[in-house]
Every structure is written in structure tokens, then in C-alpha cells.
Amino acid sequence: MSSILFECLYRGERYVGFDKPDAGRPLELYQVCAGQLQAEFIAADTPQQVVDSIVTHAEKITVGSGDPELRYLPPLLPESGNALLSGFMRTHKSKYETEPVEGEPFVAPNWFFKGFGSWAKMPGETLIVPEKPVALIEEPEVALVYVNDDEGNPHYVGYTFGNDLCDIGLHRENPGWNPYCKLCDTSLAPWVFLGEPPQSVTGRVTIERDGATAWEGKFSCGGDSLYYKMRDMADHLFTYPAVRRPGMVNYILLGADEASFHDGFRIGDGDRISIDFSSHKIGLSNVVQFGGRPSVR
Template identity: 25%
Template sequence: MLLIQFVHDSGAQRVGLLDAERGQVRPLRGVASTYALALRAIEQQRSIDQLLSELELGEPLRYEAIVGEGRLLPPLTHPDPAHCYVTGTGLTHLGSAASRDAMHKKLKEATETLTDSMKMFRLGLEGGKPLAGQVGVAPEWFYKGDGSIVRASGQPIEMPAFAADGGEEAEVVGLYVVGPDGTPYRVGFALGNEFSDHVIEQQNYLYLAHSKLRACSVGPALRVGPLPAHVEGESRLRAGDGSVRWKKPFLSGEANMSHTVANLEHHHFKYKLFRRPGDVHLHFFGAAVLSFADGVSVAPGESWEIESPEFGPALVNSLAVEPAQAVELRTL
């Protein structure tokens, strides 16, 4: 089951049930946001599926019209963007180590010494899938920002003027709401473009934190229920004339990962800071392929398409560059 968040013709925010094959959206009557729907499910201690089976549906709308008119929103938002954490884990996929290792390896170390990236990846292979009830090895973890950096499908992703690069990372994202007693609840999963500055990261691995402080995109739809064990998709880069300049298939789901989803979730939510009642969390689960690893540099105006049949329509965003701005500090 796929849900989208959008702005209705009336100007009100709504949630809709998406029929991807027909390209139709059926608005949920009496539901203003996915966040409100999740809070209702938490309060009633029922699943989202159970609530959806009882909600009345409005007249069908065209998905293409919603996107074309710029009315599509990210699939889960918080009324106050400061209460939405955007975070992620890396080196979690079986195909991710080679790209990352190549980025961080010094030429003289070609076969002599394992990079930190490869060491972290091997730790995941050895202990990222613990038995039920046990805790596995901790993954790499990073902070991207708050809800203000999240873009919907159809919106541009802005690269800061000071950035050295802007490249995509096609990933699956977990979407969560923390309940009143501090219990995290998973609402579902979505596709994401974990946009990063790989040139800065390549200069020195200690710049990784800087490279992640960028905008990103999530959506267009939220998939309710568990993540399939095997997810297949394709990541594409289109030039300004619409032609495909680069494309590559990607795999996700636990069958293609070195960690279980539960282990990655545990190592994020084990911190009390991330169990504050009412907060929203968007957590990226890692990428297996990226165009930068193939020597591609994305130009402003070019666009990405990240698509998987499990998640409905493609997540589409173009690259834009923010104007340069000097930061002025004052003494009080």
C-alpha cells in the first residue's frame, strides 16, 4: 500500500492512497497529514493498514497533475521541521564497499592496508545480522540535518555555492514517529536520494560529516508495511536535453545488505536523544551504487530518477546551485 502527501486544490494538506498502475490518488477523508495518521494509529494501538481499511476515500485525482503543479510533498513531515531528524547509515549493502573503498584508498596502499571503510564493511559482514533478541555490530552513522532539508519528488535539490560536488545516492529510507512514551514506531519505507558532496569526502575521510550536510529527497510514496527482503531498482541521470547520461541498477533489502534493518534501527534509536516523544525520523539505510564512483560529475539542470517497482513512481529531482552568501557574525 502506497501513501503520498500533497496539497489539495483547496490549498489544504492531504494524504492520498496511490494506485501507481492507474496513476490515481484517492484522498483519505479526515486525514490532513501522514504524521496525524501515525499519531492516530499510535493512540489506538492499531496498524496503519487497519486504519486505512476503515477510512473513507475521496474522488480520484491524477498523480501527474499533482506532481506537475508542484503540489506533491515528502511522504512524512513534522509540523515543525526542527522536530524531524534526517540521519543515515553507510557501508550497509553488499555492493557498497568497493565504491567507498576506491574513494578513500591511497594509491600506495592499494593492496597493503585495509581502509577504514573496508574495515567497517567487514565488521558488518561478520556481525550485522544478529540472532533475534541479540544486538549486532554498530554501523557507520551520520547526521544530515532536520526537516528543512527534505525535498519532494519534482523539486530541485540545491547544492551550496561552496560545495565541491553534488552527487546522488539511491537508497531506501525508513520513516518513523516517536510515540508519547518514547517508543519509536516505523510508519513505512520510501525511496530516497541521499545527496552528498563526494569530492569533499574524498579529500579526507574526516570531512565525511561536512559532505553529508546537504539537502536530500524522499518519496514520492511511503510504502506501508515491512521492507521486502529483495528490492530491485534503477538510478538514472538525465542530461538537460532529457537523454540518459548514466544509469545503473541497484539492490536493497536485507537479502542484499550486511545488516538487518532491525540492527540499524536499534543503533539509531538506542540514543535517548532520538526517542523524544512526537519527533519524526527519516533514516537512510545506505547506497550500493552512485554515479560519482563511475567518474560522473553532475551539472546544474541535470536530473536524477530513482525508481523501484516496490515503491511506485520514480523519485525525480534536478540539481540546482544556491547563490553564494557571506555569513556575518556579530558580537553581542
């Protein structure tokens, strides 16, 4: 069974692939139409049925993984833009004095709106933040991917990873300004892992300035590190009709632990943030730009 799925554009056409790019190894791509993957996951009983259907019926091409005409897309992003990027705050066990108690009533953590799905940036794209942020923080996180059917029922697709870059300094000046703090671009990996949310995710962050390493540190963001259960957070969010709009895709960020900010480091204009999710052998690398105009996708 393929455990990974991604969508991309190649020479103006939409394709899906079932492997991570590997330098020097060609990619097998299968042509799909807009909305096909969403419909396939809604109708299927298992992810393998989706993979089998596409591999059996779609036209296949082979391209180089570094082909400049290949452009990755946010996972299952609808052409209509009907997608929401949001997440939860203060979810890690390290931020609590006690361990969670099995069977205790679920009390949801704070939730935030991060942006529309089309706002998500792919690896290699620039992350634009406000012109004068107080103090930025990178946040390596698990992101759950859901697609709603025509009646608004959410269907779990799988998980990917993101960098919820935000202005923690502004939040600390006034927690009520947290919605402003989140108005920074988010990097999202295009690869969806087709399986249950991960319990163990580990990796390392490297921040480069002028070509040299300025800060680095390790992180964990899997279920074993979280105070809350992943599915409890998602299930609670879906009690709200606003996120159950028909056809909507939801990218749900599940929170991050302490990072460079807590070590006294301050991210600067032009810094490159590279996040190696080493447990899953994928990475995100993006340059940060203060101010500027957002890109249009």
C-alpha cells in the same frame, strides 16, 4: 489492504491517499487534520486499522493525479517541524571482504545527520548543493519511517525511498568533513509502503545533461544487499534519547551501493537525476543546482 499511503495539500487542506498516482486515473483523497496520521499509527495495532479508520470516517474527494493544486508532502511530516532525516554509511555487502555471520555481535555502522524533515525535497523539486562541490554522488536508498509517541517510544510506520545526494569528493579529501559532505538536499518519495522493510529493491539511475542521457546504471538497496539488518540499525539508533523526542518523526536512510562517481562520472550543475525504483514501481526525478537559496516549506 492498502499497501501505500501518502499525504498532500490540496487547496490549502491536508489529505491522505492510499494509492500511487497513475496518469489519467483520478486520486481518491481523504481529509485529515495535522498530526492525525501520527496519532493513528501510534494508537493502532496494524496499518490496516489506520487505513480503515480514515476511509470510514474522513470526508472523501476525487481529484486528477496531475492537478496543479495538488502538492505532495514528506511522509507524516509534523507541522511543528519535529522530524529528523539521518542515515547510515557503508552498509552494503559489496563494501566488505567477508559475508556477515549470523549471531555475531552487532557493531553499528557510522551514522550521519542529514537534516530536518522539512529539508526533504519531493520529486520534481530542485536539489540545491553547495556552490563548489568537489564531486557529487547520487545514493538510492531505503528510508524507514518512525513516529514517536508522547513518551518517546518509536512506532514503525513503513518505508519509502530517497536519494541521499552528497559530496563524496569532499568526504574523500577528509573523512572528518563528512558532516559538510552531507549538507546537500535529499529527495524523498512521498509514498510510504505499509509493511516490513523490503528485502529486494532494484532499479536504475539515469542522469541527463542538456536533455540527453549522460550516465546510467543499475542499483540494489534492499535488505538482501545490506551487510547489516535493517531493524538492527534502527534499534541501535533508538537507544539514543535525542532521537526519541516525543512526537518526533524519523526518516532513516539505510545506505547505498556504488554509483555514478565510482564509474568516473561527475554530476554537474543543472543535471537531472532520475531514480527508477522499478521493483516498487515508483521514481524520483530532480534537477541539481549548485549554490542558490534553499526553498522554504
